[in-house]
Amino acid sequence: MLVHPSYFIAPGDRTPLGATFDGFGTNFAIFSEVAEAIDLCLFDPDGAETKIRMTEVDGFVWHIRLAGLGPGTRYGYRVHGPWDPAHGLWCNPAKLLADPYALMFDGAIVDHPALLAYDPDRPDFPDLRDSAPYTLHGIVVSGAFDWRDDSPPRTPYEESLVYETHVKGLTMRHPGMRPALRGTYLGVAHPATVSHLKRIGVTAVELLPVHQSVTEASVSRRGLTNYWGYNTFGFFAPNRAYGASATPEGVVGEFKTMVRALHEDGIEVILDVVFNHTAEGGSDGPTYSLRGIDNPAYYRLDPVNPRQYVDTTGVGNSLNSHHPMSLRLVMDSLRYWVSEMHVDGFRFDLAPTLAREEGAVDRLSAFFGLVAQDPVLGQVKLIAEPWDVGPAGYQVGAFPPQWSEWNGQYRDVVRDFWRGRPAEVDDFVSRISGSRDIYARSGREPVASINFVTAHDGFTLRDVVSYESKHNEANGQQNRDGTDDNRSANYGVEGETDDPAVLAVRERQQRNLLATLLCSQGIPMLLGGDERGRSQRGNNNAFCQDSELTWQEWERQDAEAEDLEAFTATCATLRREHPVFRRRYYERERSSLPTGPGQPPGDVVFLRIDGAEMTEADRDTSFVRSFGLFLNGRGLNWLDTWGRPSSDDSFLLWFNAWDQAVLVTMPGTDLGTAWTGVLDTTHPRGESGVSFAARDTFKLPGRSMLVLRCTDFDTLPRLSDEVGRVSPVEVER
CATH class of the missing domain: 3.20.20.80 (Glycosidases)
Incomplete structure (x- = not known):
């Protein structure tokens, strides 16, 4: 049936839902089990509306195809059916309804009572004012785009x-x-x-x-x-x-x-x-x-x-x-x-x-x-x-x-x-x-x-x-x-x-x-x-x-x-x-690791500020605000994308949430013999020039975090004999 000089009606198809342009025309499909009839509404640039009754329905999907109708067309629906709000049924053909599958919208929402399906003065009765001038209209979109050789990064x-x-x-x-x-x-x-x-x-x-x-x-x-x-x-x-x-x-x-x-x-x-x-x-x-x-x-x-x-x-x-x-x-x-x-x-x-x-x-x-x-x-x-x-x-x-x-x-x-x-x-x-x-x-x-x-x-x-x-x-x-x-x-x-x-x-x-x-x-x-x-x-x-x-x-x-x-x-x-710092798997339980002299440390070790490993009692307290965290780079237990075993340097993170400095003792040689600072939150850009050996002591400033990398150098730069074994952290602060 000819409804406009430029397009013809055909039954169309129930899939896909929405308005689908195929290069020659547009198929419209919308689901409603409660509808008794549905009008497809088309709007010209001036807002004039053409209603087309959708007569084809298959499995509660109403559908129609308009040959010759293409991208840029503004549209919506009006659904005829039961009005019974007490039972959850709100069909009101005075309201233009947006296609839930619309690929684009045009217009603007205007705050107006016509947008309500019910009469504000009589909530059990439908409001008969047309909402089309006050709501968004769907737009038919072609979807054509040159993606070139686009490839998703697929970042792990x-x-x-x-x-x-x-x-x-x-x-x-x-x-x-x-x-x-x-x-x-x-x-x-x-x-x-x-x-x-x-x-x-x-x-x-x-x-x-x-x-x-x-x-x-x-x-x-x-x-x-x-x-x-x-x-x-x-x-x-x-x-x-x-x-x-x-x-x-x-x-x-x-x-x-x-x-x-x-x-x-x-x-x-x-x-x-x-x-x-x-x-x-x-x-x-x-x-x-x-x-x-x-x-x-x-x-x-x-x-x-x-x-x-x-x-x-x-x-x-x-x-x-x-x-x-x-x-x-x-x-x-x-x-x-x-x-x-x-x-x-x-x-x-x-x-x-x-x-x-x-x-x-x-x-x-x-x-x-x-x-x-x-x-x-x-x-x-x-x-x-x-x-x-x-x-x-x-x-x-x-x-x-x-x-x-x-x-x-x-x-x-x-x-x-x-x-x-x-x-x-x-x-x-x-x-x-x-x-x-x-x-x-x-x-x-x-x-x-x-x-x-x-x-x-x-x-x-x-x-x-x-x-x-x-x-x-x-x-x-x-x-x-x-x-x-x-x-x-x-x-x-x-x-x-x-x-x-x-x-x-x-x-x-x-x-x-x-x-x-x-x-x-x-x-x-x-x-x-x-x-x-x-x-x-x-x-x-x-x-x-x-x-x-x-x-x-x-x-x-x-x-x-x-x-x-x-x-x-x-x-x-x-x-x-x-x-x-970005392990793929959780650290292994300490009970599953070999123990004894000469054995490697755990994947993760929590340290007291005296350099000793934390006990369960230490970790259960509510007043500990300073501690260390050892990350074993040799303990990574996964393969990279090329199938090679993952390995990394080991790091030691010191945290101090107190507002005052605390005296910290580096752990023993079982975790590393030489350490160099790579991140210091007391510096505006995080620079750190400190170096420590096992069992060194230093003052960690209040409200600060220090990240050290294990370098295992045999000799470390030292300050003057007057400073002794205290790190530059204390001197600079």
Whole structure:
């Protein structure tokens, strides 16, 4: 049937879902089990709408093909069916519904009552106003792109250094690129950005959500925006706000260009994805897409009151991971971003929600099973945020072997140690040794732990050492939002100060936290901007701050920023060049190693400051703030990618979280006879010129960390006879 001078209707096909252009026309397919009829709605550049009734349905998938219709076409759906909110049915053809498989969107969300499916004055009745002028429209996209010889870096987990950042915030203030590129996908791919990432050793960027998202009405009414993007509108479409192109379909190509450029420099792209909920919120929220298409299929409904949702996300709804079509939506999206957009992995926001079976988180859930057997997803990195707000939502250590996890315990323990709070030293050494107690029981190794001391959600590194309390007044919620458990310290002054003594401590503490992170077993994750001392002025919940408060401060040219960047690069280089800091497997238990005279030491040895090995009683105390950690480079028990046994130098790390210096005695010759400093957090850039022999003594300054490499020289440089066996550390300090 001819419906327009340029295209013809054909039955089309039920697969694939979404709008698929094949070079001659576009096939549209959408699932709805509750629909009685569906209209495909096409919009011309002026907004005029053409409705086409979809008459073909196969297995609850409605489909149609329009020959002659191609890329750039704006479209949406109107679903006719039962209106019965009390039973979870919200069909209302007055509402234009976005295709959940749309590859791009155009337009803008306008805060208007027409976006509600129900009448605000009579909630049991449908609202009859047309929502099309106030919502986003899908765009037909061709997908054609010249990937050239793009090849994913496939960086081994243990060699990874992840950099969590925001597409816009990363480059919005960068002076080294044209203004039109700042804050865009192309800005991320710009040589000025890539050179910085490589300089500090980054192997993967973990981008805050890039799926098309929208700002909640409650936030926009405060004059703010959902900057982070954890309010997803579509799971396939890159956010147009980060595109430099004048056309929405051009943004898809820009995203691919970014990925290709980063791959050329050996940098992987990991996406932070939000499949646990959508932007439609609770039952009082707007109807954009899934609620009006098939509410019971896509959302978890309260079994007692189906008008309401089971909410384990804290934002009003939870995706229904029980339903096969909801699971298919998630899996199709993941495969699309790997196969068509060439990304290298995913970080799953509030991941336990996807694995809940009858309310409980289940390692044998359908979601985990689908991911485990999928040949596409088996090639990429899978990272869980292992908590949500539902019952038993804290699931650190409970994910299957294929997964790595954000290790919130690492963050908390490392922050507590360096700020001097009482904690068992055994807890600290467990975290920096890969959290064996958390992950080994599920058959995983150190790379299961994504170690971080800061992330987008919370204080920046500089704020961790500058504020003891949150300062979120700019968010417009009277400072009630955000956590109060910051595990931070201000060292005498809350916030910014000119006091040189306070600043010196803060700078050293930033270096201590960075050095600890990059010398720990597991996968380190840096928060973008921490390497240059970025501050959010004490805001620990800056999700709604799209401003200089959250954008990286590239224009800073002061010594503090430059020194901290250089220090970060030094730590990253040390980690990259020495596999002893990034073990593939956990250290062997001491009981399994040979003992006796002449036998090698263990893979890892914990030392008291008198040079003796720590006992279990030493490690169980809550007041030990100074100790040593020996890493045996000869004890690495794996083969490299060429099948050669891994071997490395041995290292000795000394930690002192007290605010005063402590006298340290080097261990005996069984661990090494000669040692040279390679990293010293008392120096702005980490330089160290110290050298020690076995049983030497020296003063380790307060709040400092010293890393020594075993050199086994027969003779060592000494100071004058007046200084004797005391190291330069004491003299210089």
